[in-house]
Amino acid sequence: MVALELNDLLAKAGLDPARTLVMRHxxxxxALRRTLPWLAQDRPDVYNAYQSQHGERVEVALRRATHLASFIGNQARTALFVGVYAVAGHRVLTEQQFWKxxxxxxxxxxxxxxxANGRDSLWFDLRLAESLAALKGRLVIEWSGIERSWWRWAGRNVLPVRAIHEESQLVPPMPDWQSLVLDWPALQALPARWRQALSHWRGIYYIHDRNTGRGYVGSACGAENLLGRWTAYAASGHGGNRQLRGLDPAGFAxxxxxxxxxxxxxDEVIALESSWKERLHTRKPHGLNDN
Known part of the structure; x- marks a missing residue:
């Protein structure tokens, strides 16, 4: 039985492997490595922005390509398919324009x-194609050869198909609430299915500041429950809590x-919150709670 390869799929979809660049992001x-699959699933515009600017060597290659086959390297020596993008052109951006x-x-x-180094760079117009769209998050290929070589021409390489899953592997199921630990950057990129779960959960939460070793206890029983409170922290870093202001939220868990x-x-939720503050000693000066 002949093994299926990425080039077989590309050719069947009418794409020329010789002019298709393959990237394993x-x-x-x-933080970006952890959340990139989430962005690919729920924030495709942000994911595409990530792959629209590169260093000079990749710029040269991408200018010659007609298509980009985009993958994520979420496991060793394999790559998870996100999509095929038509390379529709490019323009020069200054660093200032880039951040706008x-x-x-x-x-x-x-x-x-x-x-890099604040240089003017090329911004590629990458347009998601219909080709192989049904395989998004499902197709896994073997990333043969040198793993750190993260981009290559499809036609010059053999990239065997390892698996085609029934369901997308981009976003794993929501962890059990007792084992869930999220850092602050992850709050800003939460997958939709996780956000839905958090919107139904109410209770008592804990914020650990890794930089100081101190903690904060809060409660969530208002609009959107835990999601509502954690969305506020994602937006401001401190969620309106005075003792958290001035701290680096990148260190929060x-x-x-x-x-x-x-x-x-x-009132019963507030009583539980107070009990946890007592048991974890999170009131100032030992912790980050004001009261």
């Missing part, structure tokens, strides 16, 4: 550094101490 920035693109500021919050009944009275 694996950001060096930790809204999606690039979303990426900056996740750690991206932008154009968010977890859930206790889930409560969705119809538990607000």
């Amino acid at each position: 694996r950001p060096t920035e930790p 693109i809204p999606q690039n500021n979303d990426l900056r919050a996740l750690g991206t550094r932008g154009p 968010f977890s859930i101490l206790q889930r409560t009944s969705p119809d538990l009275a607000a």
